Amino acid sequence: MTFQAAAWRKHFPLLANHPRLHYLDNAATGQLCEAAFDAVTHHELTHRANVLRGTYRLAELADSAYENARQQVAKYLNAASDAEVVFTAGTTASINLVAHAFGEGLKAGDEVLLSLAEHHSNFVPWQMLRERRGVTLRILPLTTEGRLDLARLGDFITPRCRLVAVTHASNVTGAITDLVPVVAAARAVGARVLLDGAQAVQHGPVDVAALGADFYAFSGHKAFGPSGVGVLWGKAEALAALPPFLGGGGMIGRVGAEQTTYALPPRRFEAGTPPIAQAIGLGAALDWLREQPWTALNAHTARLAQRLIDGLAVLPGLTFIGPRDMRERLPIVAFDLPGIHPHDICQVLDERGVAVRGGHHCAQPLMDFFGVQGAVRASIAPYNDEADIDALLEGMRDVIRRLT
Amino acid sequence: MTFQAAAWRKHFPLLANHPRLHYLDNAATGQLCEAAFDAVTHHELTHRANVLRGTYRLAELADSAYENARQQVAKYLNAASDAEVVFTAGTTASINLVAHAFGEGLKAGDEVLLSLAEHHSNFVPWQMLRERRGVTLRILPLTTEGRLDLARLGDFITPRCRLVAVTHASNVTGAITDLVPVVAAARAVGARVLLDGAQAVQHGPVDVAALGADFYAFSGHKAFGPSGVGVLWGKAEALAALPPFLGGGGMIGRVGAEQTTYALPPRRFEAGTPPIAQAIGLGAALDWLREQPWTALNAHTARLAQRLIDGLAVLPGLTFIGPRDMRERLPIVAFDLPGIHPHDICQVLDERGVAVRGGHHCAQPLMDFFGVQGAVRASIAPYNDEADIDALLEGMRDVIRRLT
Amino acid sequence: MNDDLYQQALLDLAKAGHGAGTLPSPDGTALRDSPLCGDRVRMQVVLEDGRVKALAHDVKGCLLCRAAASLVGLHGTGLNAEEAAALSEQVAATLAGAAPPPGWSELSLFEPVRPHRNRHGCVLLPFETLHAAIIESHKQV
Amino acid sequence: MNDDLYQQALLDLAKAGHGAGTLPSPDGTALRDSPLCGDRVRMQVVLEDGRVKALAHDVKGCLLCRAAASLVGLHGTGLNAEEAAALSEQVAATLAGAAPPPGWSELSLFEPVRPHRNRHGCVLLPFETLHAAIIESHKQV
């Protein structure tokens, strides 16, 4: 059975509105699937109310929908319980939550291990923690292809390591981290593991139990869900050990002028009115995604990525920022064409309806590693097809004709 | 010209779907106006893309829409510049931002002045700051009606006061804070002023310049906009003086493995992908609200509140939690009926389609002050009408018949 | 419709307040809050051979909570810690649709609460607090 | 359509690289980054009586940025701090729809950039950096 991109495409209303658009910026934001759109609309138009406090029917329906979304997320992640799912504003908010709540327990000299491939959202929060608490950041180097250099894990994870915070998959190179040795090395020194799943969740269900992590962060808007919502999954005992981060309504047990007690997870970490409609939309998106034929979908996107790589490889001087084959990687293809600036490339491609991104991709340390200032990145979703890839390749020939 | 609730009601699709619903929980969440719904839908279906980074057409449209929303918010608040508008996840997130970013500059013995009428979201973040930095919290007491006791300001604002963080209007008593003496007292000792505007913005445009505050926080979902978004307005020089709070993409100047520089406000405070569609929806809501006939609308809701107060006043033993007249207050009416629990009242009212809230309303210190465990609260929006009030009053007679 | 949420028998059960009050020298006392509503139940027990010999409760809560506490007062003596824990689960199951456990037929009064998930906690709170008070007594020993 | 964003005259201007290079002993040097794209412009100036006598720039940036820097190289000498600041504002105005300021007619090459607000910064950066370099020189004195 060959997968039909056209069939998948039908579930994304924006794409129907732009029949000539070649949207290849899926790593920045995925298009909203109709399941999410419909769930948000249904919520807003039939049972919008604040959650977890009201006793009237509308509020009960809103509560059920919100808690149902938590269950849908838990199911997608194979979490042991929906109480392990914290709704946040996005990946960045989730990681900052851990950097503060877990960070509170760290002291000068404690170590956090990152990698040079991290997105700024999994870099800057730790630099800020270093400022606040004097922890030491250790940065795992990369192989020449841009993968985490796991051979050197032993040099970088010391007995002082308290947390390993690395990406599940890179938003630039597409490389999927081989987590088995990472988790084992962290466990060996008693460190917790946080995975940045911002790029991974949209390529099929994740099994947090099998990954063996303690925390997993991702965003709704990259997973074909609404913006304004994200998730921090945390193993029950890992969440239970954390103090709250943000203070406000909903996360307390009892507030006194002098003393305040806190609610149990996940509510302890959901201060204030949560992104209700957005969580409901994300739940619906993941519920729909969970049932998709991922083996076929991933074979389809890998084929497209390979077609793109093969087509680009013949361009003179072009450097791939990341692996050149499709083993253990996502359909994200980044490249640099010396002498032509990524933004100029993107602009010319845009004239042909090809939407790709150019720049540092919020990964400046990785750009520095590759010795480039920026790169062009095409990121593929199952609704993309051969025509999208060919439009990009044709556009690149135009770029070279016109800009060199 | 008498204002027609029915005409306003037409702009709220959920109410059309529930013709017999008497929605009187507007202080918890307002219903979504069609302007916001349409703006979100239009964005998601025609120019959804990530913002501030892309150079293709879809991204340019998304950028324009997002920055346009910032201008719409600025206009509603009469801000000097749209660069003073920071999009956050909500009021709670906005206040926590200040508690961290401004709080970083405080030291043991510095004082923050709150009031006993604060919502937990303007209480707990400061208690947590006290834990972190040893600041002293001073709690301004209340008059018997539950208003801030401004006569005692002098006793509570000392030269050590660095910040006054008080509510613009109470979510329980509806009392609007008389800000002139508060701001003057803060200025006299060089303290900054943060206003919790969560309850105020939905009753007409706010003039932050006239209020003289430094920071103003509110939520989209209470202002007939989407959930998952809020605003922190800050005076330009007040924002410029703050370090960032959350770290991540978009808020940086340049990220190096060792050193990182930060962007200017407002982006400095918008780490990660912001709630794009939600901000656009909020902008549209405020743009629509700005043009409404607020004098008439507020007279209408005040009349309804007075009708409710008058109707309740005859119930034996009933205590109002807050002022009994409509001077300087919002159409929020909270009360306690000794011997009958608020949740039982709400439940019986719900049978009649009357949606009100019972409980501590995230204001336990205020409940303690009034010596009650909880209260029933009816909060009125311009789409409410006499029938809503009368249904509530009729329901209360039923409550007393059945539950005593 | 939840017309019969406040049926007369439930109101009567609440009003009866079986077991309401204080014990002069309890073996264990537990205090539990509902974060949703700020409700609070205090439960005191005297044990004999690990089983509740006497109990007393003080409820700041709604009718559902008071009726549930009254039911605990009516049938709660004789339970040990394990049985009290099991009972809490059986009450939760009843609220989810199961039949009341043997000896607790009055739990059927709470059937109209089923669709109102936000109120389940109100019914459960006294049962959970009873269990907590028994556990507390064991700690005192 | 932005068909003519990369018209030949603009490519030629960028390629010409007027003023590209380094000065042996500048009075002031400024470095400015674009947070959007990570682009970076370094501008060096030598002043005489407060006016630019010589300048040199080094651009890591896109064609628009390089063309703008080249334009600064072409016409930037003779400016003082105030004029350089005013020029930045005039460039922004040109991008917003106004006519180019006198003596800078080549700015019309950037008219196709107008609808692309995200690229305005690329054009502005060299002008702003020139102003910053002059300010820097004054500090050195």
Ligand SMILES: Cc1ncc(COP(=O)(O)O)c(C=O)c1O
């Ligand atoms: C006065 C006041 N402050 C703060 C908040 C918190 O707002 P949110 O829950 O939207 O963050 C609320 C609403 O619950 C409120 O009424």
Ligand SMILES: Cc1ncc(COP(=O)(O)O)c(C=O)c1O
């Ligand atoms: C790997 C990775 N981590 C973190 C993020 C941040 O996600 P968000 O901007 O949704 O918070 C992104 C997306 O930009 C990403 O690709």
